[in-house]
Amino acid sequence: xxxxxxxxxxxxxxxxxxxxxxxxxxxxxxxxxxxxxxxxxxxxxxxxxxxxxxxxxxxxxxxxxxxxxxxxxxxxxxxxxxxxxxxxxxxxxxxxxxxxxxxxxxxxxxxxxxxxxxxxxxxxxxxxxxxxxxxxxxxxxxxxxxxxxxxxxxxxxxxxxxxxxxxxxxxxxxxxxx
Amino acid sequence: xxxxxxxxxxxxxxxxxxxxxxxxxxxxxxxxxxxxxxxxxxxxxxxxxxxxxxxxxxxxxxxxxxxxxxxxxxxxxxxxxxxxxxxxxxxxxxxxxxxxxxxxxxxxxxxxxxxxxxxxxxxxxxxxxxxxxxxxxxxxxxxxxxxxxxxxxxxxxxxxxxxxxxxxxxxxxxxxxxxxxxxxxxxxxxxxxxxxxxxxxxxxxxxxxxxxxxx
Numbered sequence: 001x002x003x004x005x006x007x008x009x010x011x012x013x014x015x016x017x018x019x020x021x022x023x024x025x026x027x028x029x030x031x032x033x034x035x036x037x038x039x040x041x042x043x044x045x046x047x048x049x050x051x052x053x054x055x056x057x058x059x060x061x062x063x064x065x066x067x068x069x070x071x072x073x074x075x076x077x078x079x080x081x082x083x084x085x086x087x088x089x090x091x092x093x094x095x096x097x098x099x100x101x102x103x104x105x106x107x108x109x110x111x112x113x114x115x116x117x118x119x120x121x122x123x124x125x126x127x128x129x130x131x132x133x134x135x136x137x138x139x140x141x142x143x144x145x146x147x148x149x150x151x152x153x154x155x156x157x158x159x160x161x162x163x164x165x166x167x168x169x170x171x172x173x174x175x176x177x178x
Numbered sequence: 179x180x181x182x183x184x185x186x187x188x189x190x191x192x193x194x195x196x197x198x199x200x201x202x203x204x205x206x207x208x209x210x211x212x213x214x215x216x217x218x219x220x221x222x223x224x225x226x227x228x229x230x231x232x233x234x235x236x237x238x239x240x241x242x243x244x245x246x247x248x249x250x251x252x253x254x255x256x257x258x259x260x261x262x263x264x265x266x267x268x269x270x271x272x273x274x275x276x277x278x279x280x281x282x283x284x285x286x287x288x289x290x291x292x293x294x295x296x297x298x299x300x301x302x303x304x305x306x307x308x309x310x311x312x313x314x315x316x317x318x319x320x321x322x323x324x325x326x327x328x329x330x331x332x333x334x335x336x337x338x339x340x341x342x343x344x345x346x347x348x349x350x351x352x353x354x355x356x357x358x359x360x361x362x363x364x365x366x367x368x369x370x371x372x373x374x375x376x377x378x379x380x381x382x383x384x385x386x387x388x389x390x391x392x393x
Contacts, residue, residue: 012215019211020203027200036214043218084270084305085217089210093201106196113196128190129197160189 011050014060015043021130022068027093028129029072036090038075040083042068065140112162120155123148217266263287264384269303271356273314276348281387283309283352292377299379302363309355317351318344349385349392 022042026035045067046053054060113121119141126137138148201207260267267284275281285303290296325342332339364371385392 008219012219015215015218016212019215020208023207023211024200028198031198032201040214040218043215044222047219047222082306085214085221089207089214092204092207092210106192106198109192109196110198113193124193128193156189159193163189163192 007050007053011047011053014053014057014064015046017057018061018064019043022064023089023093025065025068025130026072028125030075032093033090034075036086036093037081037083038068038071039089040086041081042071044083044085045071062136062139069140109159109163112159115162116155116158120151120158123152124155124159127152220266260284260386261384263382267303267305268300269307269356269360269383270305271307271309271352273309273352274311275387276345279387281352281385281392283356283383283385285356285381285383287380287382289380290374290377292373295374295377295379298364298367298369298374299360299381302360302367302369303356304363309352310359313355313358314348314351317354318348321347321351352385353383 019039023035023039026038026042030038042064046064049067052063054063113124115121116124122141123134123137126132126140127134132140134148134152135145137152138145141148143151263286264284267286268288269283269285271283273281273283288296288299288303290299322344325339325347329339361371364374
């Protein structure tokens, strides 16, 4: 087997292992309609930059999420486009295909998360929705573990105040810098 | 202390359960993801390969036969109901029909006796391009004038001219504008159109407006 083919197989394997989770990552942040396009862009970027693919599976996953975060940031700046290769997936991610959980379940909590400072909110999403550890979330955000822990605790204090105002003590939240 | 821990656990659970609903992962979704992964590779690799190709030839006009419509293809289609040979088209163009409907024109199955010619034409078609509306209008108006003259000539001879709707002529104008642009791109790349004409060329395409095939 050629070296090129080995490399391509490694990239294919890495993307395949994370594609479901990456779809969720985008669905949680931009909704089910736009998520397939951002995933398509992430996959295309991953192939383009595949020379940088880390050898370890864990690092490869983090590398893919790093690309996904950049794609998302670019989309938030208005760089969103429709990707033809996402057409088939988009047809499967329509709201009609969702069964079970009502769409408004947890909406109050999500609103509270959305109202957090941006960096805190993203940490909460990475930890609670995407299933990252605080250390991994810190790595993805490019911040030290200790900073991530402090931000995460601040986020939870704020959330507790918002969601359970009667049960929490007034807390002075320190200003958060990016 | 214990109460704080319980509160924290309760909040953790609330946060985790508050994840927005996401698409259930079915075998179909897994299949679509797998296809996307492979197609993303193909899509990423194509531009580099296109750049590597060189063309020694220069100049003439090209005769392409754009055959519109797909016999027997069901109407009321979705994006995935394109014919198999248009699932990954060589060209895809968007335009608005005369009546204001969103339409897509896909081309594929490019055939020639010379594989290099077929590849040159494939490379000249574009994806995700909106057809220039002004160019469509200009071509369409010219066609209407031509057709009016043709009708008048036929009537002078006592022959009834075949009926053509404005909409069908609009569609023909779209394909002509796309074809003209593709030819211009080939010439810009220095592709010898004489060689293409000699080798022969067939391009197939379909147009769908509002998801329904235009016959």
